[in-house]
Every structure is written in structure tokens, then in C-alpha cells.
Amino acid sequence: MEMHQLRYFVAVAEELHFGRAAERENISQPPLSFQIKKLEQELNVQLFKRTKRKVELTEAGALLLPQARTILADVQSAKDTASLARRGEIGRVRIGFVHSASLGYLPQLLEPFRAEFPRVEIHLDEMTVTEQLVALKKKQIDIGVLRPPIADPELTSFNVVEENFVLVVPKTHPLAGTPSVELSSLAHEHFVFYPEHRSPAFFAQLTKMCQLAGFSPKISVQANTMYTAIGLVGTGAGIGFIPESVACITLPSVSFVKLSGTDNIAKLDLVYSETGLSKSAAQVVEFARNLL
Amino acid sequence: MEMHQLRYFVAVAEELHFGRAAERENISQPPLSFQIKKLEQELNVQLFKRTKRKVELTEAGALLLPQARTILADVQSAKDTASLARRGEIGRVRIGFVHSASLGYLPQLLEPFRAEFPRVEIHLDEMTVTEQLVALKKKQIDIGVLRPPIADPELTSFNVVEENFVLVVPKTHPLAGTPSVELSSLAHEHFVFYPEHRSPAFFAQLTKMCQLAGFSPKISVQANTMYTAIGLVGTGAGIGFIPESVACITLPSVSFVKLSGTDNIAKLDLVYSETGLSKSAAQVVEFARNLL
DNA sequence: TTATTTAATACCGATCTCGTATTAAATGTG
DNA sequence: CACATTTAATACGAGATCGGTATTAAATAA
Structure with missing residues (x-):
């Protein structure tokens, strides 16, 4: 059972006329008749009842028609899939x-x-x-x-993103509510930091940022995620740095304070x-x- | 996209080895490689990543594989349908x-x-x-x-069926409860009959049956179905004939009585x-x- | 009876598929 | 590092298949 045989079968079944079906499939009538006959031989069943004057589907043909259509539609869909895959759209x-x-x-x-x-x-x-x-x-x-x-x-x-760090402080901290703060004024503070092993470069960036401001940060505790860092700050474990976009997470126990000064960019x-x-x-x- | 190309594609995708796939499909390796290449050209997408040493599916190939399997399975199912249709089993x-x-x-x-x-x-x-x-x-x-x-x-x-007629009578009728009755004794009764136009031969059979018993049935009313006939008998419209197998419908208002004598066969x-x-x-x- | 329509048949050429032989490249081994 | 082995690709030729043209046979309509 070949693809073109199925196409031809569907064409004849829909036109109920070998000549028109052949025209539709862009071949001449004799090879179309031949292919239909061949399909019938392979399936060992008559698909059309044809007199010299009229063509109609047999019971077997009527049963086969929807299945043939499904197969041809699935072939088209497979081609479409391949085309989408080629363009990376699937x-x-x-x-x-x-x-x-x-x-x-x-x-x-x-x-x-x-x-x-x-x-x-x-x-x-x-x-x-x-x-x-x-x-x-x-x-x-x-x-x-x-x-x-x-x-x-x-x-x-x-x-893809460049944003400023902001400072997270407990609500009880003197800086809470302050519009902005100089990084260099935080030398005496204890910090909630991030573990070096998870992101060495990020750790280095934060450390260097502090050192440029003239101090080495005193690390009180390390948090795996910024969410827990904010939580820990809320419990009074220290103050911390987070990128601006993370500051949309607010807790009743913390405040965010802008950092003034250069080179405090989270990338x-x-x-x-x-x-x-x-x-x-x-x-x-x-x-x-x-x-x- | 031809059927054999899909078969070959599935074989290579499952074996991940052109040689074994060729063996499985009972062809030699070069034409199989050729057909896969041809399919890739038609779809304009690489289906396998092959080094000289290893074959693996590309993303596009992996997407195509289930669809190819579906198509092949549907083809098989279409063949099965044709086979069942040939034997009249569908x-x-x-x-x-x-x-x-x-x-x-x-x-x-x-x-x-x-x-x-x-x-x-x-x-x-x-x-x-x-x-x-x-x-x-x-x-x-x-x-x-x-x-x-x-x-x-x-x-x-x-x-296909031969069975006796039985007589339906109202519960109030003198014959109710009698084990059997001679047809010839019913000459004076009124009958619920069936309309001639619905089944002329059946009408003729019943009429002839009565005439052989020596009387012409007095028809009080005609019922389109035997179910309504039984109902009408129950309302006292007369007595009626039904084939034995219909007597499984019982009403509290009617009784069934066997008809003795020959030639009262419903076919x-x-x-x-x-x-x-x-x-x-x-x-x-x-x-x-x-x-x- | 004749003209027309329509599917089937006959035959030929082009194409396609497959097989054999060979090549090229990658991996593993002495 | 050279050599054997594995494996897919290439080259080419034989046979099969498909489709085209011309024609035939049969059924319907005039």
C-alpha cells in the first residue's frame, strides 16, 4: 500500500469518476486505473463497483475511505512538524x-x-x-x-539584565525607612551573604564591592536563596544585598534601602x-x- | 514521503544502526542510507546525527518518530479493515x-x-x-x-420460525382460564384483527384459518401492532389471535388460551x-x- | 443504428529502487 | 604509532515500477 495509491483512491472515491480523478491528481487515466486495481489486488477486496458508465464505492471502499483520509492527513501533519522543527518553532x-x-x-x-x-x-x-x-x-x-x-x-x-543592588534591613534597624545609604557607612554591620560554592563569581563581586567601599563584610550567616536571605534579615540575623527586581518580595519585618554610589550593579x-x-x-x- | 521511507526511518530510529536496520528491512545498507537521505531532503531537515561511528536522532527526528509510527500503524489497521470487510466481518x-x-x-x-x-x-x-x-x-x-x-x-x-397461534381473551370472558379451545367454537365471537394493508398475506392466513373452521370472523376493530391488539382485547373490544411468542406480554385484564386443531401455525x-x-x-x- | 462517454488494455520510455563493489573515516589494539 | 575493524557514504549497473500515448470495449443517448 503506497502513498500515491492512497491519494489516488481518495481522489476516485471523491470524484466517483476515473477521468476527473486522474486530472485532479495530474496523471492520465490509465495509470490511475492500474494503481487502483493494484491496490485492490493487494487488499484482496473490491473497492469500487464500476460499470462502464458509473463508479461507486463498495462497502469495503466506504470503510477504507475515512482511514485513507486520516493517513494522508497524518502525513501532511508529519511534514508540517518537520517544517516547524526545521525553523526551531517546535x-x-x-x-x-x-x-x-x-x-x-x-x-x-x-x-x-x-x-x-x-x-x-x-x-x-x-x-x-x-x-x-x-x-x-x-x-x-x-x-x-x-x-x-x-x-x-x-x-x-x-x-541581559543590569540592575542596582538594594539593601535589606530589619524593620527595627536604624536605617529602616531611610531613602538611601552610602555603602561605605556599613563597615560595622553584620551581613547575610550567599555561599561562595554556589556562585563564586557573585560572591566575589559582592565582596569586592564592599572592599571598594573600604571594608571587608562581616558575614553572620549564608543563605542559599535570596528569598531565605530576606527571611533571615527579618529575624535579625543581619542586613543583606539583593538585586532590585527581587525586592518585590516584601515581608512585614524588613525594609529596603537604596544604595547610593557606583559599581553596585547586579548583572x-x-x-x-x-x-x-x-x-x-x-x-x-x-x-x-x-x-x- | 513514501511508505517504505517511513518504514526505513522507523527501523533506523529504533536500531540506531544503518546496517542492522537494513537487515531488519531485508534490504542492503546503501539503498537504505539513500532513502533516508532522500526523505531528509524532501523534509528539508536532518533526521539523524551520524558520525562514522554513531547514529542518533536529531530533535526533528525524535518529533517525527511517533508520527511515523502512527501512520504505519494506521496503514496496518486499514489493511485489517479491508480484510475484515472482505469476509463480511465488518x-x-x-x-x-x-x-x-x-x-x-x-x-x-x-x-x-x-x-x-x-x-x-x-x-x-x-x-x-x-x-x-x-x-x-x-x-x-x-x-x-x-x-x-x-x-x-x-x-x-x-x-425461520413456526409457532402456534394462541387466543387472547379478556379476563371477564367465559373462556378465560380454559386450557384450550376449538377454533370452530368461536364463530359467534367478535375479533380484534390486523389491517389488511399492512400485511395482506397475514390477514389472508388468519381469515382462511377461520373459514376452514367453518366461519367468517366478525371484525370489531383493527390493531396496527399485536401489542395494541392485546391492549384492545383487555378493554373488551373482542378476542384476538397472537403467535405464542408474543404471549410473553401479559396484562392483568387478559388471559391466553391455547387453540386446538391443525393449521393454526404462525410463520x-x-x-x-x-x-x-x-x-x-x-x-x-x-x-x-x-x-x- | 450511430455518436458519445468512460474504463480497461497494450505497449513504450523514463524514473526509481535496490544490489554489489568500493571508499572514507572513526575507533580500538598490538 | 601503525594496523585492523567497524560503519556509513559513494559509484554504478540491473530490474522493476510508474506514467504517458494510442487504442479498445462496453454502455448510454440520440
Whole structure:
């Protein structure tokens, strides 16, 4: 049972006329008659009752017709799928991201992307920067969203978000309610920090930021996520830094204070490996680039 | 996109090895490679990532695989359908029947038939004898179940049920409760009869039966169905005849009495036209014949 | 009876598929 | 590091298949 035989069968079944069906299929009538006969021989059943004057479907033909149509439609749909896949408009993209990207950048990127590419399945995994770099190498994720800088020469990256840090303080702290504060005035404070092993570069950035302001931060406790950091600040464990976009999480026990001064910028980069990047992942990358 | 290309594609996708896939499809490796390449060219997308050492599906290939399997399975199912249709084990059979056959004969025939041929769709239409004969000619039904005799030489028929008539009388009638009665003793009674136009032969049979017993029946009212006849007897409109199998319908207001004497046989015939009988209808006819 | 319509048949040429032989490249081994 | 082995791709030729043209046979209509 060949594809063209099914096409021819459907054409004859719909036209009920070999000549017109042949015309519709852009072949001449004799080979069409031949192919129908061949199909009938293979199935060992008469599909059409034909007199010299009239063609009609047999019971078997009528049963076969909808199935033939389904098969041809499925073939078309398979072709469409291939076409979408070629353009990266269908597929699966696995994205790793640091927890702090989930509030600001990720929705900003993915909401419009999903609207334009509804058939691209996005698989999200919250991971540390370190984990993301490993997963990118192992091809376990296609794209990482993390805090720069990254050193690996095999990975491509570009900056997608730049925002200021803000200070989180307990409601009971003298700074609570202050519009802004100089970083250098915080030398005596105790800090809720982030563990070095999860994001060495981010840790280094924060430390260097403090040192440029003239002090070494006294770390009272380390929090795995910024959400817990805010919580810990609320319990009086110290004060902390978070990127502005995370400050949309408010607790009754904490206040946010602007940091004045330069070089207190929290960056977010999109990272991927050029080699073996899937078409749909490339679409996400391109989309992110155009968003800038 | 040809059928064999889909088969080859699925084989390679499952084996992930051109040599083994070729063996499985009973062709040699070069033409298989060629067909896959051709398919990729038509779809304009790479389906496999192949090094000289390893074959794996691309994203597009992985998306195509389930669809290809579906298509191949549907083709197989279409072949199965054709095979069943050839043997008359699938299809639609339209059966016309007189109302009085619905209680006794029809379930007796159709219940075991449906068990053996579950994919044959049975379409039932309650019709008068006259209507059935017309519908058979017009090919509106495939088979009729009616009360003989029939005269048409183009129709084939055989007897499927022979049963005695019983007498229906009101509970208040002197005969109520009597075990049996001679037909000839009913000359003075009024009868609930059946209209001649619905089944001329049946009407004639009943009339002749009475005349052989020595009287002409006095008809008080005519009932379209035997069910209404029983009801009318219950209201005191007269007494009536029904085939034994219909006597399973009881009303508190009526009694049934056996008729003694010969030639009071109600017959039911199965009728069909040999010409243009569908395979599945032929299966029903054969099944009915074997049931005897 | 004749003209017309329509599917089937006969035959030929072009294309396609498949097989054999061979090549090229990657991996594993002595 | 050279060599054997594995595996997919390439080259080419034989046979099958498909489709085209010309024609035939049969059924209907005039």
C-alpha cells in the first residue's frame, strides 16, 4: 500500500469518476486505473463497483475511505512538524536559571516567547551558577541564566539584565525607612551573604564591592536563596544585598534601602554553547537578544 | 514521503544502526542510507546525527518518530479493515422486521450473531410486511423478517420460525382460564384483527384459518401492532389471535388460551435479494440458516 | 443504428529502487 | 604509532515500477 495509491483512491472515491480523478491528481487515466486495481489486488477486496458508465464505492471502499483520509492527513501533519522543527518553532528547550532570575527576567523573556512560539516546550530548572556551567557542558541544559562573569571559552554569553543592588534591613534597624545609604557607612554591620560554592563569581563581586567601599563584610550567616536571605534579615540575623527586581518580595519585618554610589550593579547573563545548540534553543537565544 | 521511507526511518530510529536496520528491512545498507537521505531532503531537515561511528536522532527526528509510527500503524489497521470487510466481518446490515418478531426471533438471532461478529453494525427498522418488500426492492434494507407467504420471484426467503397461534381473551370472558379451545367454537365471537394493508398475506392466513373452521370472523376493530391488539382485547373490544411468542406480554385484564386443531401455525420468514447482497448481510443470512 | 462517454488494455520510455563493489573515516589494539 | 575493524557514504549497473500515448470495449443517448 503506497502513498500515491492512497491519494489516488481518495481522489476516485471523491470524484466517483476515473477521468476527473486522474486530472485532479495530474496523471492520465490509465495509470490511475492500474494503481487502483493494484491496490485492490493487494487488499484482496473490491473497492469500487464500476460499470462502464458509473463508479461507486463498495462497502469495503466506504470503510477504507475515512482511514485513507486520516493517513494522508497524518502525513501532511508529519511534514508540517518537520517544517516547524526545521525553523526551531517546535521542540524542547531546557533552561537553567538562578533563583533570583525567576521573578524579574524569566517572565519578561518567556511570556512573549511563548506567545510567538507556542509549540516550543520550555523546561525550567532552578540551579546554582556552578551547576549550570556543568549542565551546559554535559548538554543537560541548552541555556543558562546566571550571574556573570563566566570564564569558560567554550560558552557564549551576553548580558541581559543590569540592575542596582538594594539593601535589606530589619524593620527595627536604624536605617529602616531611610531613602538611601552610602555603602561605605556599613563597615560595622553584620551581613547575610550567599555561599561562595554556589556562585563564586557573585560572591566575589559582592565582596569586592564592599572592599571598594573600604571594608571587608562581616558575614553572620549564608543563605542559599535570596528569598531565605530576606527571611533571615527579618529575624535579625543581619542586613543583606539583593538585586532590585527581587525586592518585590516584601515581608512585614524588613525594609529596603537604596544604595547610593557606583559599581553596585547586579548583572544577569544568558549563557549557551554554540556547538550543538538546537534550533529551538537558538530561537530562544535570538529572541532574548532582540529583547535588549 | 513514501511508505517504505517511513518504514526505513522507523527501523533506523529504533536500531540506531544503518546496517542492522537494513537487515531488519531485508534490504542492503546503501539503498537504505539513500532513502533516508532522500526523505531528509524532501523534509528539508536532518533526521539523524551520524558520525562514522554513531547514529542518533536529531530533535526533528525524535518529533517525527511517533508520527511515523502512527501512520504505519494506521496503514496496518486499514489493511485489517479491508480484510475484515472482505469476509463480511465488518460493515452495516439493515434489517426490517415486523413488530411481532422483536420479542421472539430477533433477539434469538442477533444476540449470538453480535457475539461472533462484534464489528458488524446492525441497523433495525420496524416495518410492515408491505413496507419491507418495497424497501428490499429499493435496497433500503438488506434483510426482511416478515410473515409469509411472499410472491416476488426476485427475492429469496426461508422459514425461520413456526409457532402456534394462541387466543387472547379478556379476563371477564367465559373462556378465560380454559386450557384450550376449538377454533370452530368461536364463530359467534367478535375479533380484534390486523389491517389488511399492512400485511395482506397475514390477514389472508388468519381469515382462511377461520373459514376452514367453518366461519367468517366478525371484525370489531383493527390493531396496527399485536401489542395494541392485546391492549384492545383487555378493554373488551373482542378476542384476538397472537403467535405464542408474543404471549410473553401479559396484562392483568387478559388471559391466553391455547387453540386446538391443525393449521393454526404462525410463520416468520427471512427475506433478502441475492443480487447485490453485501458480504456482511450474507453473513447474517448464513448465520440465520445455521441457527435452524 | 450511430455518436458519445468512460474504463480497461497494450505497449513504450523514463524514473526509481535496490544490489554489489568500493571508499572514507572513526575507533580500538598490538 | 601503525594496523585492523567497524560503519556509513559513494559509484554504478540491473530490474522493476510508474506514467504517458494510442487504442479498445462496453454502455448510454440520440
